[in-house]
Amino acid sequence: MDYEEYLKNLGELEKSALLETFNIGASHAADALSQMISKPVDVKVPDLKIHSIKHLPMELGEDIKVVVYVGLGKDFNGHAFFVTDIQDAMKLYDIIMGQDLGNTKEMDEMAKSAIMEVGNILISSFATALSQFLGIIIDQTPPKLAIDFLPAVLNFAIIDIVQYCDYVILIGTSISVDEIEFHEKFFILPRLEDMKKIVNKLMEGL
Numbered sequence: 001m002d003y004e005e006y007l008k009n010l011g012e013l014e015k016s017a018l019l020e021t022f023n024i025g026a027s028h029a030a031d032a033l034s035q036m037i038s039k040p041v042d043v044k045v046p047d048l049k050i051h052s053i054k055h056l057p058m059e060l061g062e063d064i065k066v067v068v069y070v071g072l073g074k075d076f077n078g079h080a081f082f083v084t085d086i087q088d089a090m091k092l093y094d095i096i097m098g099q100d101l102g103n104t105k106e107m108d109e110m111a112k113s114a115i116m117e118v119g120n121i122l123i124s125s126f127a128t129a130l131s132q133f134l135g136i137i138i139d140q141t142p143p144k145l146a147i148d149f150l151p152a153v154l155n156f157a158i159i160d161i162v163q164y165c166d167y168v169i170l171i172g173t174s175i176s177v178d179e180i181e182f183h184e185k186f187f188i189l190p191r192l193e194d195m196k197k198i199v200n201k202l203m204e205g206l
Contacts, residue, residue: 010050014202019048022171025129032121037096039177043122047172053158053189059170060150060185066107067153068119069144072127075136076197078190079157080127082119082173086147088182089115095177107147116145122173122186130188134197161189169198 030043120143131138
């Protein structure tokens, strides 16, 4: 089977199955974030794309971003990222701290720590949902946070992955709290053999 050709032409049925999986993860993330900030939080995954890695800059932009990174291992190897704009990150921190929006003017260490935890919760929830969908174990490294131009942050992961697989799973993520909605991005760069696990599982359902 030409796995890359299959991914390039993934049908709506297969995309829906993956969307449903990640929306289960979104529900768990919402519960965890609600407990973290003691406020109702809604997390949804309205959009999922599988793109060539070279299209990432067009999808995410090349300006400075706040990026949370978690490495994936055990039965599924790859890299997972949560990406948000600096302004959104500061607004999220204001909400977490119960402050007026606009109170935070820079990403100090406390703000970085809080946003890293938000990203970690989201990535962990999505990874757990994927592991249950595939029936495998996915280990996760401790999270790391970077604030930099996106290509610089992603460079190490792309160098690692591009020799195995040219594709990335890009997940649009909507976070709603205090009637404010944030539209963020989550994506996974898997190795080819692990992307094959996803493809094979999707084909089982056809």
